[in-house]
Amino acid sequence: MLSTPNPDPPAHTTARHLASTVSESIMSPLRASAFWATIALPLLALVLLVAGVVSISLLTTAGFLAAYGACAIAGHNHTPN
Structure with missing residues (x-):
């Protein structure tokens, strides 16, 4: 008796693909935001210091x-277009 191939992928493969798609759709904007925050944070800190909103403390x-470190790590793989 010949076995017929199952055209449906296994459930774990479908779930893995869905998880990968969702992960990438979440990570891409998060990575981009972290990249740009790494650029903007020093400027924001300088403005807040000059304006007197914050003071230098430990x-x-x-x-x-x-x-800054968290943003630099999260955004290091982003390549702006």
Whole structure:
């Protein structure tokens, strides 16, 4: 008796494809936002310092460096068109 091939892909393959598609649709804008935030954060920090909204302290410096580092890591693979 000959077995007929199953034209339907296995459920785990379909789920993996869906997860990959959703992940890419979420990661692409997140990566782009992080890339541009890495560029804008130093300018924003400078403006906030000059305007007197924030002052230089250990907490603000650590917060800035943490935000900048997270954006730099998240956005490093983005290539703007």
